[in-house]
Amino acid sequence: MEIRCPVCKEALHREENTYRCIHGHSFDIAKEGYVNLYRHKSETSGDSKEMILARRNFLNKDHYRFLLEELNRCIDEDDVLVDLACGEGYYTSKFKAKDRTGIDLSKQGLRYASKSDKDGTYILSSIFDVPLYDRCADKVLTIFAPIAKEEIVRILKEEGRFLLVRPDEDHLFELKETLYEKPYRNETEEIAIEGLIEEKQLKIHQKAILNKEELHDLFLMTPYSNTTSPSDKKKLDSCDELSVTFAFIIDIYRKV
Numbered sequence: 108m109e110i111r112c113p114v115c116k117e118a119l120h121r122e123e124n125t126y127r128c129i130h131g132h133s134f135d136i137a138k139e140g141y142v143n144l145y146r147h148k149s150e151t152s153g154d155s156k157e158m159i160l161a162r163r164n165f166l167n168k169d170h171y172r173f174l175l176e177e178l179n180r181c182i183d184e185d186d187v188l189v190d191l192a193c194g195e196g197y198y199t200s201k202f203k204a205k206d207r208t209g210i211d212l213s214k215q216g217l218r219y220a221s222k223s224d225k226d227g228t229y230i231l232s233s234i235f236d237v238p239l240y241d242r243c244a245d246k247v248l249t250i251f252a253p254i255a256k257e258e259i260v261r262i263l264k265e266e267g268r269f270l271l272v273r274p275d276e277d278h279l280f281e282l283k284e285t286l287y288e289k290p291y292r293n294e295t296e297e298i299a300i301e302g303l304i305e306e307k308q309l310k311i312h313q314k315a316i317l318n319k320e321e322l323h324d325l326f327l328m329t330p331y332s333n334t335t336s337p338s339d340k341k342k343l344d345s346c347d348e349l350s351v352t353f354a355f356i357i358d359i360y361r362k363v
Contacts, residue, residue, distance in 0.1 A: 108187060108189075108206055108208045108228055108239065108243065109239075109240060109243070110126065110142070110144070110228070110230065110238055110239065111128075111238050111239060111240055112128040112130070112132050112238070113144045113145075113146050113232065113236070113238045114128075114130075114132045114146070115128060115130050115132060117129050117130060119134070119238075121136075124136045126142055126144075137217075137218070137221070139217070139218045139221045139222040140221030140222060140225065140229065141217040141218070141220070141221040141229035141230065141231055142229075142230055142231070143214075143231040144230055144231060144232045144238045145212065145231050145232050145233065154194065154213045154215070154216060155215075156215045157327060158327055158328055158332070159194065159195050159213060159215045159216045159219065161323070161324040161325075161326075161327035161328045162194060162195060162197075162324070162327075162328035163195050163197070163219060164320075164324045165321060165324040165325055165328055166195075166197040167197070168321065170315050170317075170321075170353065171197075171353065173311060173313050173353075174272065174311065174353075174355050175197075175198055175201055177309065177311055177357060178198065178202070178248070178270060178272070178357065179201070179202060179203055181246075181268070181270055181357070181359060182202055182203055182204050182246055183203075183204070183245070183246075184203050184204065184205060185204075185205055185245075186204035186205065186206070186245040186246045187204065187205075187206040187243065187244050187245045187246075187264075188202055188204035188206065188207050188208070188244065188245065188246045188247075188248070189208045189209075189210065189237070189239065189243075189244045189246070189247045189248070189262060190202070190207070190208070190209045190210070190247075190248045190249075190250070191210055191234040191237070191247060191248065191249045191252065191255060191258075191259070192210070192211055192234055192249060192250070192251075192252030192253070193209030193210060193211045193216070193217075193220060193229070194211055194213065194216040194220070195213075195215075195216040195217075195219040195220050196209055196216070196217075196219065196220025196221070196223065196224050196227065196229065198248070198250060199220060199224065199227055199229075200220065200223060200224035200227060204245075204246065207224075207226070207227040207228070208227065208228040208229070208230065208239070208244075209227060209228070209229045209230070210229075210230045210231075210232050210234055210237060211229075211231065211232075211234075212231065212232070212233060212234075214231060217229050217230075217231055234249075234252070234253070234255040234258065235255045235257075235258060236258070237255070237258045237261075237262055239262050240262070241261055241262065242261075242262070242263065242264045242265065242267075243262050243264070244262050244263055244264060244267060245264055245267050245268070246267065246268050246269075246270065247259050247262060247263055247267070247268075247269045247270070248269075248270045248271075248272070249269075249270075249271050249272070250272040251272060251273065251274070254271065254298070254300070256300050256301070259300070259303075260300070260301070260302040260303060260362065263303075263362040264362070265362060266361060266362060267361070267362045268306075268359055268360065268361055268362075269300070269303055269359075269360040269361075269362070270357060270358070270359055270360075271298065271356075271357070271358040271360070272355055272356070272357055273295075273355070273356050273358070274293045274354065274355065274356070275293065275295060275310055275312065275354035275355055275356045276292045276293050276295050276354065277292060277293075277312070277352050277354045278293055278352065278353060278354040278355065279325070279329070279351060279352065279353070280292060280352055281349055281350060281351050281352060282322070282325065282326065282331075282349065282351055283331075285342055285343060285346055285349060286331065286335055286339045286340070286342055286343065287335075287339060295356060298358065300360060302362060302363065303360035303361065303362055303363070304360060304361050304363050305358055305359070305360050306359050306360065306361045307358075307359045308356060308357070308358050308359070309356070309357040309359070310354070310355070310356055310357075311354070311355050311357070312352060312353060312354035312355070313352075313353050314350055314351065314352050314353070315350070315351060315353065316348055316349070316350050316351075317348060317349055317350075317351055318347070318348050319346065319347050319348070322343060322346060322348075322349055322351075323343065325351070326340075326343060
């Protein structure tokens with residue numbers, strides 16, 4: 108995958124541990140292997156270290172492996188693939204595409220991703236300002252993250268596919284029953300993206316019995332950890348195990 112300079116938009120070429128463009132803009136490659144192309148370096152962004160560690164612990168137990176396997180069935184081995192908001196690279200590193208690029212704003216997540224996956228390219232950048240060329244990707248994915256609609260359409264090749272993963276109605280409903288007096292189901296309305304046509308929608312689900320540690324990690328890796336009151340959070344401490352539903356929607360769009 109050819110990366111472009113975030114300053115002048117010219118191609119970046121790797122010279123040992125640095126990426127450099129013809130205008131002399133240079134970007135060092137971190138010791139773990141990712142490159143920081145985010146221009147607002149004074150700002151802190153992306154998931155916290157605590158959230159990244161919790162997600163890493165949980166995903167490494169393969170509770171969501173059935174989702175990974177379903178996504179891989181939608182990917183070809185010769186694909187050029189871009190994973191927007193890749194986090195610590197659990198999915199990115201396991202996709203069968205020949206060329207994999209992960210983009211995220213979490214340094215902690217990219218440290219794990221690039222350190223464990225030397226065959227992928229990992230870039231610290233906003234998914235709303237992707238440092239890649241127009242029409243460079245066969246597949247673009249966004250998994251549980253905001254949808255950078257304009258950038259997705261821009262970097263997709265003609266007839267390329269965008270895969271969007273989002274929670275289905277009953278995803279983690281038992282966890283919400285434990286935490287909240289009035290648990291709610293997720294909204295699942297259709298999402299239109301100008302320039303893309305939705306070809307297919309897949310719905311997959313699975314249940315698992317989680318122990319206290321797994322429940323704690325699952326809770327920390329969700330948005331609920333930031334919105335739940337301290338009193339409701341304590342309810343999880345008394346739960347030794349819980350049967351939880353994992354339910355996902357995979358929307359597959361085609362560029363027209």
